[in-house]
Amino acid sequence: MGDAGDSGTTGVAAWLRELGLERYAAAFAANDIDWETLPRLAARDLHDVGVESIGHRRILLDAIAELDRAPARPVASRAERRQLTVLFADLVGATQLSTELDPEDLRAVYRLYQDACAQSIERFGGHVAQLLGDGVVAYFGHPRAHEDDAERAARAGLELVRSVQAMHSPRGTPLLARVGIATGVVVVGDVIETRLGEERPVVGETPNLAARLQAIAPPGGVVLGARTRRLIRGRLELVELGAHEFKGFAQPIEVWQVAGERRGGGPGSQEPLVDRRRELATLRRRWHLATQGDAQGVMLEGPPGIGKSRLIRALVGEVGTGPSTVLRYFCSPYHTTNSLYPVAAQLEHAAGIERDEPAHVRRDKLEALLGPGSGAPGGRGDTLGPLIGLETSAAITPQLLKTRLFEALFATLGELCSSSPVLVVVEDVHWSDSTTAELLEGILGSFREQPLLLVATQRPEATLGLLGGEDVSRLALEPLDREDCAEIVEGLAGQPISAETLESILDNADGVPLFVEELAKNLLERSGESGSERVPATLEDALTERLDRLGDARWLAQVASVAGRQVTLGLLAAVARTDPGLFQEQVEQLVGAGLLLPREESGEATYRFKHALVQQAAYGMLLRDERADLHARVVEVLEQTDRAAVERTPELLARHCAAAGLTEKAVAYWRAAGDRAMRQSADAEAIASYREALGLLATLEPEDDTYRLEIDLLTALGVPLLAIHGVASPEPEAVYLRARQLATEIGAGRELFPVLWGLAVVSSGRGEMRRAAETADELLAIAASEGDRELELEAHHAAWVYDFFLGRLPEAADHVAAGQRAAQGVEVDEHALLYGGHDPRLCARNFEALLARLDGREAVAAELGDETFELALASRHLHTRAHCVAWGAIADQLGGRVDAVVRRIDVLKALADEHGFTEFSGEARVLGGWALAMRGDPVRALAEIGEGIALREAAGMQHLMPYLLGVSASVHILAGEPGAA
Ligand SMILES: Nc1ncnc2c1ncn2[C@@H]1O[C@H](COP(=O)(O)OP(=O)(O)OP(=O)(O)O)[C@@H](O)[C@H]1O
Ligand SMILES: [Mg+2]
Structure with a gap:
């Protein structure tokens, strides 16, 4: 081999000489092929340079591949x-x-x-x-x-x-x-x-x-x-x-x-063929033409695992049902330089010859296959013998031997064609030796008017320019669609699998059946085990091979993998920190290799990994420390250059921070993600984000500050839990109890306030009003000792509600008034999130109206009620809106204002049903039922009320129950069912 250190085209000339192909030296020089470009040449380039012989192209490509392996090319020395x-x-x-x-x-x-x-x-x-x-x-x-x-x-x-x-x-x-x-x-x-x-x-x-x-x-x-x-x-x-x-x-x-x-290409999966109807129809048509004596050639192309061999098996199965002969040849990656290896292997297989069998047994078996007398000197068995390691009777030159072999093979094929149509399958011709390639071209040339179909398979990346003639049609296999992939998964699982598992498989397989199968087996076989292995071991080597082929650009692929399935050019450049020229070259290399797909997203150049699994494999090769560093760099770059992304997707930043080991920062970003979701009234997303934050927090050293942060997060989490699960449910209670325990342990006062507030809501939700009122007293005490107007407002807020329920109306009225005084000049927006999830000022007005009504001051009550309804409708905060409309409806029901109740209930029902506010869905139905009864439709009224009560009972909600049952009883009496009342 030439000196790899020699740059320029003279080294290449020496290299060609060693291969015995110096005749091309001038052409290589004229095309400026030097040591740099040589390793990147493909078969088509060689063709363009003027290397017409397939055999020579094969020799050159093998030698080029060999160059790649030579130690002269440094392998990046990173662990x-x-x-x-x-x-x-x-x-x-x-x-x-x-x-x-x-x-x-x-x-x-x-x-x-x-x-x-x-x-x-x-x-x-x-x-x-x-x-x-x-x-x-x-x-x-x-x-x-x-x-x-x-x-x-x-x-x-x-x-x-x-x-x-x-x-x-x-x-x-x-x-x-x-x-x-x-x-x-x-x-x-x-x-x-x-x-x-x-x-x-x-x-x-x-x-x-x-x-x-x-x-x-x-x-x-x-x-x-x-x-x-x-x-x-x-x-x-x-x-x-x-x-x-x-x-x-x-x-x-x-x-x-x-x-x-194991001969014959190994076992194929027995699973049914999915889709490929169009391709199979094409092959069927070709076979039909072939059987009419019009020989056909088809080249089936597609990347590894796309289903070339599977499709061929289906064709062979169909062809085998009629009169036919099928000959199958397998090219092997271990025998690319072994002349006619696929033919020899087929012959041994057909004759039933085992490895290591002595020559005389081989000879006998071959003769048995080819017919009596074929082994005699000059007979076909004698000619083909050298293929399977037997000596011929006469000493001949290699060139003559080849000619004879070809003649014998053609003769055999011709005889087969004369008795029935023949299907010749040649798998994986990208691994064929040059003589086999020549033989295939020869067959197509010589058998034009014979009943013969030749189907070859080939991967696109290594095309030899083989079977390029016009008489060969190309058939490219594309990825399967999601439904077809799902069918493969279901077939393998043999039982229903969760939608989540299925989605994850389909998302990662990108339509490649092999990926679908291996991902599915991986998940099915290891269900229950910890899922650390994201890329199935069976695919790992193939994916790594693709990455290794990139040489130094592999590092850039790994950097990109840290950003995710998709990365903007700006982010990639900033994180990679390589020389700009080299960077651009490597990006183009990744695109050229089909690894990254360029696209434009909101005006920004963006690159997406073509295969999720390649991204994961690239990521998986990074050492943990290196990964953490890169994630930290992504965070740094995003924070500095893309504030919009930081604000729009705090959860993305949170994930990068967590992977970078920046746990505290990750907690803060998850908290921000939760708050952002709360502002959009997306309770479920908020709960998920707060829980992520709490999960990470648990991995930190327990200190007072972490405890404070945890109390803070638990308090934040309580609010959406109350909204989603209902005020009487165990979920928010557990969260508040844990927070109270922590606050007591570290002697926190102020932090305890929202926690107690939440616990009071839970107590009242369960109808434990006395307990709730006691908690309100604790709140008043904390507010007083902190001297804080906001806390004062909220303490009175709790007190007016629970005093009201206990029938202590004058006290309730005092708390309303005191709360309204404290509210002067207090910014309340954020409060809506923490305390009962609604604006206390609107709540105060509702109670003022309610107390006026119970006091007999009808006009004041009606005017206050209507005003508050309008204010509630104008609130951007959904839970405030629902809460105030609900309480307004109660006040109006007590006042017998049917039309007002109907208006409020229409709004409430829509809000509660759309956003899953369980508490209000039941209440809306009971009050709506009352209005129906008052309008003279007791039958529908009772149905509505029954449904409402059932909803609340299912949620264990005692709060307001006596009142609502009272409403229900009055309607039963109206409907003439005093017994049910
Ligand atoms: N249409 C299909 N329906 C069901 N299973 C399929 C389908 N296509 C492929 N498979 C399965 O996917 C796996 C990979 O397919 P196959 O071996 O045919 O790929 P290939 O294109 O020949 O790959 P290679 O280039 O590595 O030889 C096999 O287990 C095969 O059974
Ligand atoms: Mg195959």
């Missing part, structure tokens, strides 16, 4: 979290060998053994981390991840033990290795690298587990743990070895031994 598969190999009986052999011979054995290990590991894309005598440690998933790292490790393990098995010590003793493999999340970092001056170390339990597994592996065996097995997803044959206890591991661990290959 990060990763899922890693660790392989441990060990030579069986090494100690004995060392006593038997001369050290120099031993060294030679080790050398051979290590070479064999390194070769197997590297062939499957693993990274040899340590070679210490007979101990070998390898990583799959670092420094570069592959979607199938677990499977790669298992395959490397198999090959490793097999190649060691073929070796002998100088004394003739056969050698054996054993291998242990484990997968888990680790931290890989550069921390200790400098000290040891060698490998970047891996921190986590996974290497330990791999070592322990290796120790229990049988000689010549490969053993792996549960997580690795889960990731292999049935693509290899595994044998269960049961649960084992390991030192240092609390739980027994399930262990499997790798038995070998």
Whole structure:
């Protein structure tokens, strides 16, 4: 390989020479391809440069991929979290060998053994981390991840033990290795690298587990743990070895031994095919044309997991119901340079040939497949033999061998076509070797008028420009819609699942069926476990591979992931703090890679992660401290540059603060979010925000200040709880009781005030008026000792209500008057939130009217009542409006003003029903019923009243009940049912 340090096009020319492709050197130079641009070339570029041969394009692309892996390209040396598969190999009986052999011979054995290990590991894309005598440690998933790292490790393990098995010590003793493999999340970092001056170390339990597994592996065996097995997803044959206890591991661990290959692309899910009707119809049409003797080619394209193979299975199923032959070929990522590998594998599979079978058995089986006599010199079996490792009878050049192979394969295919239509499926041609690619082009060229359909699948990112001819139609698979995805989830669950779980799966899957399945399995299998694993382990490697492909731009993707699914360009730039030129380049790279989708949102350039799972995977790789720092930076930038966002979405800031470990700040933002919701009369949202704040507060050191904050939050929380659950319910009471306990413990006076106020409301709600009135006395005492007019107003507020209910009317009137005096010059708006959730000044006027009525001063009462009604309607505060209208209605009912009551009840009912004010829904119905009765409709009246009473009873609301029951009784009497009254 060329010198990677050599920049400019001369290095590239040398590199081409090494590949035996120096004929393109001039074209590369003319197109300014240097070391910088070389790694970014795609198949189409090579085509444009003038590399017409598919075989040469394949060689070049492989070599370019190899460049990528070469250590010359630095990997960002930041510590990060990763899922890693660790392989441990060990030579069986090494100690004995060392006593038997001369050290120099031993060294030679080790050398051979290590070479064999390194070769197997590297062939499957693993990274040899340590070679210490007979101990070998390898990583799959670092420094570069592959979607199938677990499977790669298992395959490397198999090959490793097999190649060691073929070796002998100088004394003739056969050698054996054993291998242990484990997968888990680790931290890989550069921390200790400098000290040891060698490998970047891996921190986590996974290497330990791999070592322990290796120790229990049988000689010549490969053993792996549960997580690795889960990731292999049935693509290899595994044998269960049961649960084992390991030192240092609390739980027994399930262990499997790798038995070998599983042919035919692994097991497919048996779940029914969802949607894809249009695509299936297209394929059906093509098949129909093919059966008429008009050969067809279709290239099925789509990203990993979109459902290419699943669709093909459906087609094969349909085709198989009529006269047909189906030939299936699978290209493999482990054999991209193995000439005609898919053809050879298909042949072995069809002939029933097992691995390691001796040559004569293979020959017999091949002859049995191709017919008697085919194995004779020059026969078809003889020609195809080299594909499956058999020697031909005659010595021939590779070129001639290829020509003969092609002829034999074409002849076989031609015979099949003459007996019935043939469907040729070639899966994953992005991994095909160049000869297979050539063969496919050849088939399409030579079989134009034969009953043949060739369907190939391919991922879009790695197009070889294969099967690009006009006679091949392209079919791109798009993501499924939400309903179809929901069908897949329901099919897997086999039982109804919660709407919330379903939503979360669909939101994160973005229409990719594989993501849907893995997310669903993850949630279903781990329901009950703590949900720390947001990205399923089975998808993690594939997602990391996509991120690793970004090179240095990966860091920017991680920064963006901290902001959320979506980030504005301004925020991203400010948080990333990279050089502007580089920043722009990397943003474009992320967009170019299809990772981020650009969009415009209210005039601002914004980027959105195409896949939620990619965002989560990028986020998951950040170390906790790093994450916290980035969240803190997001907070800082938003606070400095986007006050509007801070005010509009305090909960967003709260979340970032919490993730940044800025707990106190997070509490304050949650509090602000709750207050904001209260101002918009959004009780449920307010409750949720206050509860978030309280939850975070509980993680802080208990100090007087935290207690004060907690009392404050509990008091704030009590108000919406009263509104939503009703004044008699246990929820607000529990909150107020906890606050009272805290206030008493720290000797707080002023803080106790709103708490006692809330408790008085709860007492009165339950009809415990004497208790409520006693609490009002406590309130008056606190107000007096604090010398505060606001508190005074609210203390009298409580007192006038409860004295009224106890029938102490003159005292109630005194408190109304005293309260109104205290209210002079007091700003009351915020009070509406804290005390009973309504404006005390309007409440005072209502009671003044009520007391006037009971006093017989009709005119005063009516005038005050009407005025207050108008004021209530003008209030922006919904709960104030409801409360005042309700009390006005009572005063008018007592005064027999039917029309006034009807007006007020219409308003009240609408308000109460719309906003869930339970307290008033019942009351409105009883008073509305009374009005109906007075207007001569006793039947409807009784129905209304019954409903109202039932509503209140269901909420346990005693408050006002005697009065309302009295109203009910009077209506029963009116209706001529004195018995029911
Ligand atoms: N239309 C569908 N209905 C139900 N399940 C589907 C559908 N499409 C795909 N699946 C399921 O989603 C998973 C991924 O699909 P599949 O293996 O066909 O993807 P692919 O496009 O071949 O991916 P790759 O590029 O990795 O080979 C499979 O388990 C498959 O059964
Ligand atoms: Mg597939």
